[in-house]
Amino acid sequence: MNPATPHHAGIPPIPDYPATPTVGDFAEHELIATITDIAPSARNGDDAAVIDLPNPAARSVITTDTLVCGRHFRHDFSTAYEVGHKAVVQNVADIVAMGATPQALLLALALPRTLPIAWITDFASGIAAMLDHYAIELVGGDITISDTLVIGVTATGTITGPKPPLTVTGARAGQHLLASGAIGHSAAGLDLLSHFGRNHIPPALAPLVTHHCAPRPAPGRGAVARATGASAMTDNSDGLIRDLTVIATRSGITIELYPDALQPDPLLQHAATLLGKDPQTWTLHGGEDHTLLAVSPTEQTHGFRVIGKTLPKGQHPILLNGKPPASTGGWDSIRSTSHTQTPHR
């Protein structure tokens, strides 16, 4: 006999939330109501949610992702609102990166009994804010008890029209590499948090921390890239070099990055000077910006800038200044250590 021996250590107190009541003080339907009151949907509440498609030729697009407390977020770095906000963004980014239009969200929560209920309501408010941002709906989910706080998010979207979805296998040689948002800001924000703590961030650098804790990609960019002819797309979640290496190897091409386009901006330079770090580590290996990276024949695409080009397959998947980047770095879901230590994710 070898009975399961769950931990019952509970969780340390969380700053800024009243310690009681906690999850363990509520029944399942009451806990569900704390979330659905903030993010209501007529499609929620049955065994499964039925999703109508916008037109007869539409296809459904689906992705799922998990956030583990202490690994993907920390209570002393991020508020519950920010955890909810980011949980939506990082999942919807994967829908958007297919060139699809986001549509619905499901939320599977495994919660410690000792988690303050105020954390849940703040978390739900962060979820709801991003539901508004993307014009999508929370249509279902599941709540259960666990010693580790684990947040599972499933996002769906739709893709219409005759053009194919934008996969990591669709890149061709002789095209442009486009990017739609900041690169390296999230990793710099995490290093600032590790160094200064949340309450002592230099005010001028607060945008980097916000970019880490609550990234806010402009909505609609993925569909724009698809409309203007992009054939491959991903978001930089695990680090620029790592994510582009996936596109290059899966598509059978080489990607050449333009060094000028990857120069650290003043915010990154300021943070690097203060922390005594090389800002290129953030830019090349940081990840978690959820910035779209697209390969397209079209240089001019609304909201995107050119950061490189694609070549026929060469000796290396990625070139920077004529040679492969020094380290492939980046985030590995299994091998990388948690948010509490470098390397970044």
Added chain:
Amino acid sequence: MNPATPHHAGIPPIPDYPATPTVGDFAEHELIATITDIAPSARNGDDAAVIDLPNPAARSVITTDTLVCGRHFRHDFSTAYEVGHKAVVQNVADIVAMGATPQALLLALALPRTLPIAWITDFASGIAAMLDHYAIELVGGDITISDTLVIGVTATGTITGPKPPLTVTGARAGQHLLASGAIGHSAAGLDLLSHFGRNHIPPALAPLVTHHCAPRPAPGRGAVARATGASAMTDNSDGLIRDLTVIATRSGITIELYPDALQPDPLLQHAATLLGKDPQTWTLHGGEDHTLLAVSPTEQTHGFRVIGKTLPKGQHPILLNGKPPASTGGWDSIRSTSHTQTPHR
């Protein structure tokens, strides 16, 4: 400052699996390959999976569910194969209960570093067996590290034709209550496991334990119920009375159960005698059989039997022998204690 302090206690050894190698010995793409080698799909491997619908009028149906080790399963009660098997069944049951046809699965795993890799491959084989059973595909997912083993499953399905999906709000008075499989077997199996341990189950009662660890509902029954006119359906996951109470209250009716149709069968009687328990506790409050419960004007529906009828809304949502059942019992995801103790889930 209040840094997250994850547990690093690891997990106790799991019977029948070699202790090494473990999850921590592999990179993310290697771990993903241990699963996709066993359950391959051309749609897997991108940011999100694109799902074509079978015809232009089809709607998409989606559900998600979480299994936490020590709460929803125990290593000394269930093999990894059975955990994988049941993870698929309990999610697909929610798709089937809408009258939909299952289509695709996503798997989000949060794994302790110390989990033997042999557990993962056996788990994936159990998943794959049920993918075959339902003729569906594993199209995506996510793997990360957690001190608690948490399995998140998302299932999708499609619903076609002009009839509405079968919701918990669709029941009307003056109809039949139908059931499609065993009721109470899973709870009896769990009690047998708790009493005898997995290796000392009386052979004649092994089917009850199998029903608990690896339930196998006949596929296609949900679509049959919808085709023959059922208007409401659910599966008994939390206990017969609890699940029927949801239909009765949400639909605004009363459900009268036929006592003769709920008599314990010889297997339940045998187990009850051996354990000195009242078999009606299993039947009325056990749950986890994932048996379909449908309200339909049609008495004769392939694979279903009549176990009650619906009445205009009365004083109580459920009647048995003319009065409400003694206890509403059943499983509450938050309040109920884990699988290691009664009450059942």
